[in-house]
């Protein structure tokens with residue numbers, strides 16, 4: 551098994567992890583009830599999507 555020859559420096563390690571920050575979720579307001587919701591998802595408070603009520607039972 552390959553073993554690293556040199557210890558990775560703190561600067562190299564931190565530089566590699568510079569892209570690991572968590573980005574904030576991009577929420578948008580529901581057009582029907584105004585509550586913040588994820589894009590391309592049915593609103594969790596009123597169940598509307600694209601100004602229509604989505605019924606889970608009718609599939």
Ligand SMILES: [Zn+2]
Pocket residue numbers: 580581582583584585593594595596597598
């Ligand atoms: Zn809604």
